[in-house]
Amino acid sequence: MDYVAQLKNLSVEHEFFIGFDSDGCIFDTMEIKQKECFCPTLIKHFHLQAASKYAREVWEFVNLYSKTRGCNRFNAVERALDLMKERHEFKTRGIDVPHMPEMRQWIKEESKLGNPALEAKVAATHSEELTMLLAWSKEVNKVITEMVHGIPPFPGVIDVLKKAHGKADKIVVSQTPLEALTREWTENKIDHYLNAIAGQEHGTKTEHLRYAAKGKYAPNKILMVGDAPGDLKAAAGNDALFYPIIPGREEESWAKFSEEALDKFFKLEFEGKYQEELMEEFDKALPTDPHWN
Incomplete structure (x- = not known):
């Protein structure tokens, strides 16, 4: 499938457009996926067992508790390995953290x-390093399929989807694989609110918004909703507005969105001071540097 063409060819049905991140934003799935699926398999495939406590601490910081929260899994590996190399606990336990x-x-x-892109690269290069990376990534997907189910949307999500229905075109903007996104939205019977689901196969989040919305809607009528700085970056990269679902305050954030912010968006009162105040709160929620530095 030509995923880029799919987004570019989306028709404009309404005056407004909303992009929703999924993990940690719509669904309370970030903790279980990162702690029970991504991290244990990383320790296994990267042979970090001797420093598993510290590997877990680094992985959770990168993916849950810092400004890199919500980044693509391969970017997360890169960042995590860099942080592990800085920690003496790995060296003193005889672990040579790979540079990759x-x-x-x-x-x-x-x-x-x-x-899919990694499989193609492995087929072309026969790289042992990339083969190992692919094996890890495939096992992550397998464990997620087995582990992550029965998780409903955050309270307030369905209220927002209902209120926006008939007023805005809506898509998922995520770095989660398409299969998992489709399964989670379908399982909860909320996929019918969407015009499309864009996952990692469709490119970056910035590209999702560019292909699906930029130039089709006025900038002040495009809104990205997310829980991570990467979501804000995607919005800023397309001159779009951004509403933050603040980590640790998700229910409060959705209640405010439903009761106040969504209406301001549709009344064109969101841009400016209101969004700036939201951004100040969001910026305080996640640190840049780890506490062990």
């Missing part, structure tokens, strides 16, 4: 950072 130069080069070259 071929992964880093692939990340620089590839915009659709997902298993």
Whole structure:
């Protein structure tokens, strides 16, 4: 499937457009996925067992408790390995944290950072390093399929989807694989509110908004909703507005969105001071540097 063409060819049905991140924003799935699926398999495939406590601490900081929260899994590996190299606990336990130069080069070259692109790269290069990375990523998906189910949307999400229905075109903007996104939205019977679901196969979040919305809607009528700085970056990269779902305050954030912010968006009162106040709160929620530095 030509995923880019799918987004570019989305028809404009309403005056407004809303993009929703999924993990940690619509669904309370970030903790279980990162702690029970991503991290244990990372420790296994990267042979970090001797420093598992510290590997887990680093991984959770990168993916849950810092400004890199919500980034693509391969960017997360790169950031986590860099932080692990800085920690003496790995060296003193005899672990030579890999640098993964071929992964880093692939990340620089590839915009659709997902298993299909990685599989193609492995087939072309037969790289042992990338083969290991792919094995880890595939096992992550397998464990997520087995582990993550029965998780409903945050309270307030369905209220927002209902209120926006008939007023805005809506898509998912995520770096989660498309299969998992489709399964989670379908399982909860809320996929019918959407015009499309964009996952990592469709490119970056910035690209999702560019292909689906930029130039089709007025900038002050495009809103990205997310819980991570990467979501804000995607909005800013397309001159769009941003509403934050603040980590740890998700229910409060959705209540405010339903009761106040969504109406301001539709009345064109969101841009300016109101959004700036939201951004101040969001910026305080996640640190840049780890506490062990």
